[in-house]
Amino acid sequence: MSSLAAIFYRESKIRxxxxxxxxxxxxxxxxxxxVFGIGVNAALGVRALSPGMDYNSFFLAGVLGxxxxxIATTSSWSFFLxxxxxxxxxxxxxxxxxxxxxxxxxxxxxxxGIVQAVIxxxxxxxxLKIHLHWSALPVLAAGVIGGTAGWFFFYATFALxxxxxxxxxxxxxxxYFVLLFxxxxxxxxxxxxxxxxxxxxxxxxxxxxxxxxYGSIGLGAPRVLVLEGIAFxxxxxxxxxxxxxxxxxxx
Amino acid sequence: MSxxxxxxxxxxxxxxxxxxxxxxxxxxxxxxVRAVDGISFSVPRGEIFGLLGPNGAGKTTLLKVLxxxxxxxxxxxxxxxxxxxxxxxxxxxxISMVLQETAAELLLNVRDxxxxxxxxxxxxxxxARRRASIVMDKFQIHKHAEQKVQDLxxxxxxxxxxxxxxxxxxxxxxLDEFSTGMDPILKRAAMGYLREEAAKGRTIVLTTQILxxxxxxxxxxLIMNRGKQVARGDLNALKLLSAGVYExxxxxxxxxxxxxxxxxxxxxxxxxxxxxxIEVSLKVEEARVLDIVHELSKKGHVLRVEVSGASLEDxxxxxTKEPDGQNIAKEA
Numbered sequence: 001m002s003s004l005a006a007i008f009y010r011e012s013k014i015r016x017x018x019x020x021x022x023x024x025x026x027x028x029x030x031x032x033x034x035v036f037g038i039g040v041n042a043a044l045g046v047r048a049l050s051p052g053m054d055y056n057s058f059f060l061a062g063v064l065g066x067x068x069x070x071i072a073t074t075s076s077w078s079f080f081l082x083x084x085x086x087x088x089x090x091x092x093x094x095x096x097x098x099x100x101x102x103x104x105x106x107x108x109x110x111x112x113g114i115v116q117a118v119i120x121x122x123x124x125x126x127x128l129k130i131h132l133h134w135s136a137l138p139v140l141a142a143g144v145i146g147g148t149a150g151w152f153f154f155y156a157t158f159a160l161x162x163x164x165x166x167x168x169x170x171x172x173x174x175x176y177f178v179l180l181f182x183x184x185x186x187x188x189x190x191x192x193x194x195x196x197x198x199x200x201x202x203x204x205x206x207x208x209x210x211x212x213x214y215g216s217i218g219l220g221a222p223r224v225l226v227l228e229g230i231a232f233x234x235x236x237x238x239x240x241x242x243x244x245x246x247x248x249x250x251x
Numbered sequence: 252m253s254x255x256x257x258x259x260x261x262x263x264x265x266x267x268x269x270x271x272x273x274x275x276x277x278x279x280x281x282x283x284v285r286a287v288d289g290i291s292f293s294v295p296r297g298e299i300f301g302l303l304g305p306n307g308a309g310k311t312t313l314l315k316v317l318x319x320x321x322x323x324x325x326x327x328x329x330x331x332x333x334x335x336x337x338x339x340x341x342x343x344x345x346i347s348m349v350l351q352e353t354a355a356e357l358l359l360n361v362r363d364x365x366x367x368x369x370x371x372x373x374x375x376x377x378x379a380r381r382r383a384s385i386v387m388d389k390f391q392i393h394k395h396a397e398q399k400v401q402d403l404x405x406x407x408x409x410x411x412x413x414x415x416x417x418x419x420x421x422x423x424x425x426l427d428e429f430s431t432g433m434d435p436i437l438k439r440a441a442m443g444y445l446r447e448e449a450a451k452g453r454t455i456v457l458t459t460q461i462l463x464x465x466x467x468x469x470x471x472x473l474i475m476n477r478g479k480q481v482a483r484g485d486l487n488a489l490k491l492l493s494a495g496v497y498e499x500x501x502x503x504x505x506x507x508x509x510x511x512x513x514x515x516x517x518x519x520x521x522x523x524x525x526x527x528x529i530e531v532s533l534k535v536e537e538a539r540v541l542d543i544v545h546e547l548s549k550k551g552h553v554l555r556v557e558v559s560g561a562s563l564e565d566x567x568x569x570x571t572k573e574p575d576g577q578n579i580a581k582e583a
Contacts (some may be wrong), residue, residue: 002370002373003371005370006370006371009370010356010367010369010370010371011354013359013363013367014356014358014359017358017359017399018358085351085354085355085356085357085383086350086353086354086355087354087355087356089320089350089354090348090350090354091371092319092320093318093319093320093343093346093347093348093425094343094371094372095340095343095344095371095372096340096343096371097372098342250320251315251320251321
């Protein structure tokens, strides 16, 4: 437990050295919602998806999912910074398990993710008149926590396996394109072509965003969501195991 | 409980090749690199143990195995009785390490670097602050306490890195070329601190290529080359391995013009000219030494003569030279 606290302490100290960094950490998803959501809603004239539900309400879950990816890639990229600073290998000789190293980072990411989500959801309700499905808030919290952890483990593996910063950036850019657009993040899947819908259904970001959407505005079939939730947990656990293994191979 | 802080038995580390190279190796074209090749030694508690060897000798790889950064291919290593493969966490609780490359939290200030390190090793905040203050005084980094490490010079960053191991009481300290980038005054002070820590019972394992450092600091030395042990023992024992090696130093009023040729004819182990002074290391019979001094002194007006037995540097050169591409392991 003390090693998790030590990692948390370290991450928070580093993050606190730059307030701009902190600002974007916390307000980035809200800015996305305000700029992109309102833009699409107004400029493209998206019709109401169901009674009382506009595009901003629909997009809220997408923004929270995107925020999980953002935290994950930023945090994974820090492995490169630690390598460049030489501290990475020194840290591997500190009294902690490899898994604790990753879990400590995740703990910090989850805290950032929760604060981000609270700010975004609160602003969405107050400024954009999004109607929250209050009884499903625990599902929303689980989606934020599980998503932040799962995506960090996923990208951490690449950051640990790939030794080149520029190559990692390329992986992130390509994966972003696939994960974000072949998913239910920006649009409902029902009207999409069959092949597109099939691709989106096997995309873990769809699983997470669907859970977040149910948790935020109550949209979705609970039975499907349970399956998607289980699938995402398995994805997160597999990514965790892979990331720990990748960390053990360092040296 | 064993009296030894470190016990290494026939340790081997082979870096396997991956992908196409691995397939070639499997086909017998070329095997992996044996960075550590059957090393065995033990280090009693409270000793300063030096690992010496030229670049690529395997020192850093050996240290990485001992600090749980790498798994050995075969053999065994125990630190404070715990096996490096079976109990890596127990080992990490008992060691602190200074890596060869500068390692610091560049975005944090000096104080936070020390405090963060202390927190990982389980010190409470109050004790960590107390120790940080003492250590910053010791390493003369107090004035930089609130400065980010990224704004410090390379030498100061190194101070921060080395200072960290003095924040905690781990029974074993590993130092990989710790004095790199330190000025001579701080280096001397750091060596003094290390002796103090050893006197308190902490075991220190260091690698270095600065032989005078090892000569001054180490109770016991292991010389490695190409992953193998070449020699082992304290300084006196090692010097016996190089019996018959002498260092001759002559200072002339004016350097004789033919001196290079004259020295080359003696087939020295090594030699160098510094101003009007020549320093020659020779492996000769004792009776020949004074004859050689006499011959050389006839070449010019000599102001100073000094003859001494082999230094660690002579021993090192002698033991790690590879005239026929082979090294012969020697036991001190």
